Amino acid sequence: MQSTKGIWKVITASSAGTLIEWYDFYIFGSLSTIISHKFFPDTNPTAALLSTLATFAAGFIVRPFGALVFGRLGDLIGRKYTFLLTLVLMGGSTFLIGCVPGYATIGGWAPLLVLLLRLLQGLALGGEYGGAATYVAEHVPSNRRGYYTSFIQTTATLGLFLSLGVILSVRRIAGVDAFTNGDAWRYPFLLSIVLVAVSVFIRLRMNESPMFLKLKTEGKTSVNPLKESFGHKTNFKMVLLALFGATMGQGVIWYSSQFYAQNFILTKCNIEYEQANTIILIALVIATPFFIIFGSLSDKWGRKNIMLAGMLLGALLYRPIFQQLYETADTSKKVILADQTTIKYAAELVKGSTADSLHTTTITSYFEDGTKQKVTSKQKITASAEKSTATVTKETVLGETGRLNMIAYIALMVVFVTMVYGPIAAFLVELFPTRIRYTSMSLPYHIGNGVFGGLVPFIATLITTLPGTNYLSGLWYPIIVASLCFVIGSLYLSNKVNTNIGD
Amino acid sequence: MNQLKRILGLLWLLTGPILFIILITSAVHNINSNGNGDINKPLPWIIIISIFTPIVIGFMIFGWYAFKGEYDTPNP
Numbered sequence: 001m002q003s004t005k006g007i008w009k010v011i012t013a014s015s016a017g018t019l020i021e022w023y024d025f026y027i028f029g030s031l032s033t034i035i036s037h038k039f040f041p042d043t044n045p046t047a048a049l050l051s052t053l054a055t056f057a058a059g060f061i062v063r064p065f066g067a068l069v070f071g072r073l074g075d076l077i078g079r080k081y082t083f084l085l086t087l088v089l090m091g092g093s094t095f096l097i098g099c100v101p102g103y104a105t106i107g108g109w110a111p112l113l114v115l116l117l118r119l120l121q122g123l124a125l126g127g128e129y130g131g132a133a134t135y136v137a138e139h140v141p142s143n144r145r146g147y148y149t150s151f152i153q154t155t156a157t158l159g160l161f162l163s164l165g166v167i168l169s170v171r172r173i174a175g176v177d178a179f180t181n182g183d184a185w186r187y188p189f190l191l192s193i194v195l196v197a198v199s200v201f202i203r204l205r206m207n208e209s210p211m212f213l214k215l216k217t218e219g220k221t222s223v224n225p226l227k228e229s230f231g232h233k234t235n236f237k238m239v240l241l242a243l244f245g246a247t248m249g250q251g252v253i254w255y256s257s258q259f260y261a262q263n264f265i266l267t268k269c270n271i272e273y274e275q276a277n278t279i280i281l282i283a284l285v286i287a288t289p290f291f292i293i294f295g296s297l298s299d300k301w302g303r304k305n306i307m308l309a310g311m312l313l314g315a316l317l318y319r320p321i322f323q324q325l326y327e328t329a330d331t332s333k334k335v336i337l338a339d340q341t342t343i344k345y346a347a348e349l350v351k352g353s354t355a356d357s358l359h360t361t362t363i364t365s366y367f368e369d370g371t372k373q374k375v376t377s378k379q380k381i382t383a384s385a386e387k388s389t390a391t392v393t394k395e396t397v398l399g400e401t402g403r404l405n406m407i408a409y410i411a412l413m414v415v416f417v418t419m420v421y422g423p424i425a426a427f428l429v430e431l432f433p434t435r436i437r438y439t440s441m442s443l444p445y446h447i448g449n450g451v452f453g454g455l456v457p458f459i460a461t462l463i464t465t466l467p468g469t470n471y472l473s474g475l476w477y478p479i480i481v482a483s484l485c486f487v488i489g490s491l492y493l494s495n496k497v498n499t500n501i502g503d
Numbered sequence: 504m505n506q507l508k509r510i511l512g513l514l515w516l517l518t519g520p521i522l523f524i525i526l527i528t529s530a531v532h533n534i535n536s537n538g539n540g541d542i543n544k545p546l547p548w549i550i551i552i553s554i555f556t557p558i559v560i561g562f563m564i565f566g567w568y569a570f571k572g573e574y575d576t577p578n579p
Contacts, residue, residue: 049546056541056550064554237573240565243558244515451554458551462529462542488515491508492574 010139011151013206014132017087017199018152020192021128022159023166024094025121027188029259030167034185038102039114047103050111058122063450066126067442068226074131074438075225078216079138080208082438083131084200090124091196093117098189126450130442133425138209138434142499143299149425150295154288156421157414160258161284164277166191171274211434211502225439229432238431239444245493246427247448249311249485250420252478255453256318257413258284260478263457264322265406268471269329270373270394275403282407287414291422298423302495307427308486310419315482317416318475321409326471328402328409335368355383370399430498437501452481505575512569519563526555 028035032055040051066086074082097117103110132152140148166188174184207213215221222228230236262280265271271279298306327333342364350356361377379390398406428441460474530548541547568574 052541052544052546053550056547060550060554233568233573237565237568240561240568241574244562244565447558451558455551458541458547461540462533465533465542487511491504491511492569494576 007140007148010206011136011148013199013202014083014136015151015155017083017203018128018132019155019159019162020195020199021087021090021125022156023162023195024090024192025125026160026163027094027167027192028097028118028121030163031185031188034180035097035114037180038185039100039110041103044103044108044111046108047111050115054111054115054118058118059450059454062119062122063126063446064443066123067130067446068126068439069123070127071130071229071439071442072225074127074134075222075436078208078212079131079135079438080203080206083128083135084203086124086127086131087196087200087203090121090128091192091200093120093124094189094192095196098186098192126442126446129445130438134429134438134441135209137426137429137501138211142501144296145429145499145501146298146303146423146426146497147292147296149429150292150422152425153295153418153422154291156254157258157284157288157291157417161281161288163188164281168274168277168281214502215434220435222435225436228436229440229443235432235436235440239440241488241492242428242431242441243444243447245485245489246307246424247444248452249448249482249489250307250424251448251451251453252456252481252485253311253314253420254417254449255456256475256478257314257410257417260456260460260474261322261325261410261413264471265325265329265410269326270396271329271406272395272397275397279403279406279410283410283414286407286411287418290415290418294419294422295426298426299497302497303423303427303430304489304493304495306423307420308489308493310416310421311482311486311489313419314413314416315479315486318413318479319472321413322472322475324409325406328405329371329396329398331365331367331371331373331396334371337366337368340366350380357381367399369401371402372397372399426497430501434502505572508574509570509572512566512571512574515566516563516570517566519559519566522562523556523559526552526559 036051040047040054042048070082070086073085094117097114100106100110100113100117129152132155133149136152137145137149170184170187171179174182174187178184208216212221228235229239258280262276265279266273266276269276294306294310344360344362344364346360347357348360350358357380359379359381363375363377365373365375367373374395375392376395377390377392380388382388424445428445429437432440456474456478459477463469463473463476466473530545530552533542534545534548535543537543
C-alpha cells in the first residue's frame with residue numbers, strides 16, 4: 001500500500017487529467033451556439049445534419065464505445081498508459097477544434113473536421129474516467145476508499161467550473177463582440193494544450209497500479225476483457241445491476257441539478273447570461289466539498305444508502321425547487337418602481353433592403369427588490385405596411401436577495417449530485433474484479449451518465465409537446481428515472497462495503 | 504424480500520417492450536419535416552433508438568435474472 005504522500009501524488013496526477021478532460025468536453029457544449037454559427041450554418045442542410053450528429057453521437061454512442069475500447073485496453077496493457085492515451089487524444093482534439101477555420105473559409109470541410117474532433121473527444125472521455133477511478137482505488141487503503149476516490153469525483157464538477165470560469169473571463173477580457181463574432185471564442189480551446197501538457201508530464205512520472213502489476217506479474221490478466229465482462233453471467237449481472245440500480249439514477253440527477261438547472265434559469269427564468277453563469281459557478285463552489293464529505297461518509301455508512309438518499313431527494317424535491325427558481329425570477333409578482341421605467345424606440349432599414357424596416361422597442365423596468373428587467377420587442381414592417389410577428393426577448397438581472405436565493409437552490413441540488421456521485425467510483429470499483437475492472441465499470445458509468453443523463457433535455461422537450469404540460473413538466477423524466485433507480489437499488493444492491501478488491 | 508425481488512423481476516421484464524413501443528411511437532409521432540426542434544428530426548431518433556434498443560434488452564435480461572433469483576440474498 002502507498003504512503004499517504006504517495007497516495008496524494010496518485011490522486012493529484014489522476015484528478016488533474018480527469019478535470020482537464022471534463023473541461024475540454026464542456027467548453028464545446030457551453031460554446032455550442034457560437035460553434036454552430038461558425039461551423040454548422042442552418043442554410044446548409046448537410047452542415048445542419050453534421051451538427052445534429054455532433055450533438056447526439058458524441059454523448060450517446062461514442063462515449064459508451066470509448067468505455068469499451070479503452071476499458072479493454074486498460075485491462076490488457078494497464079491503467080497508466082491507457083488513461084495517458086485518452087488524455088492526449090482529448091487534449092489534441094480540443095486544441096485542434098480551436099484551430100479549424102470556419103465554414104466561411106473552408107466550406108464543408110469545417111463542419112466535417114469539427115464533427116470528427118468532437119467524436120474523438122467523446123471517445124477519449126469514455127475511456128478516461130474508468131481509468132482514473134480504478135487507478136486511484138487500486139492505490140488506496142480499503143477502509144478509506146470512498147474518501148480518496150471522491151477527489152476524482154470532484155473533477156467533473158470542477159471541470160464545469162473551470163470551463164465556465166475560462167469562458168466568462170475570456171468573454172470579459174476580449175469583449176462580447178470579439179468573443180461571439182470574432183475569434184476570441186477559440187482561446188478556451190487553445191488553452192487546453194497547455195493544461196494537457198502539464199498533466200501528461202505529471203502522469204508520465206507515475207507508476208502502474210500495484211494491483212494490476214501484481215496480476216500481470218502472475219500472468220493472471222484477462223485475455224479477453226470484453227468477453228469476460230459481458231459474456232459471463234456472474235459478471236454481466238453485476239454490470240446490469242450497476243447500471244439500473246445506480247448509474248442510471250446518478251446520471252439524471254447529475255445532469256438535471258447542473259446543466260438542466262443552468263438552461264432553466266437562462267431560458268425559462270430569462271436570467272441575464274453572465275449573472276446566470278455566475279450563479280452556477282458560486283453554487284458549484286459551495287457544493288463541491290460535499291463530494292469529499294459524502295465519499296468519506298460512504299466508508300462508514302455504506303455507498304448504497306448515500307447514493308439512494310441523493311436520488312430520493314432529487315425525485316422528491318426537483319419540482320418544488322425548480323418552482324422556486326421560476327418564482328424568484330417572476331417579475332409579475334414583484335413590486336415595480338413605475339417612475340423609473342424607461343422606454344426606448346428605434347427604427348432602421350433592414351440590412352440589404354431599401355424599404356423594409358426593423359422596429360425595436362426596449363422597455364427597462366426596475367423592481368423594489370433590486371431586480372431589473374429588459375424586454376426587447378423587434379418587428380419588421382415591409383414597404384407595403386405588412387407587419388411580421390414581433391419577437392420578444394426578456395433579460396432579467398436579479399437583485400441581491402433573488403440572486404442569493406437562486407444560488408442556495410442550485411447549491412442544494414448540486415449537493416444531491418454530490419450524494420449520488422461522491423461514493424460511486426468506490427461503489428463501481430468494489431463491484432468488479434481487478435482483471436476486468438476497467439472495462440466492467442466504464443460501460444455502466446457512461447451509459448448512466450452519458451445516455452440517461454444526456455437525454456434529459458431531449459426527453460424534457462418531448463414531454464412538453466404533450467397537452468396540458470408546463471415549464472416544470474420536463475422534470476418528470478429525471479424524477480421517474482431516479483425513482484425507478486431508487487427502487488431497484490434499494491431492493492437489489494447491498495450496502496456492505498467490499499474491502500477486498502484485490503481479488 | 505427475495506420473493507419481492509423475483510416478482511418485480513417479472514415487472515422489469517415486461518416493462519422493456521413497453522418502453523420500446525413508447526419510444527417508437529414517440530418517434531413516429533414527432534418526426535416532422537416542418538418542425539425545427541431536435542425532436543422533429545429523424546437523425547436524433549435513429550441514434551436514440553439505436554442506443555436504447557440494447558439498453559432495453561439489458562433491462563429485460565436484468566428482469567429475467569431477478570425473476571430467476573440471481574439477485575436473491577443468500578439465507579444466513
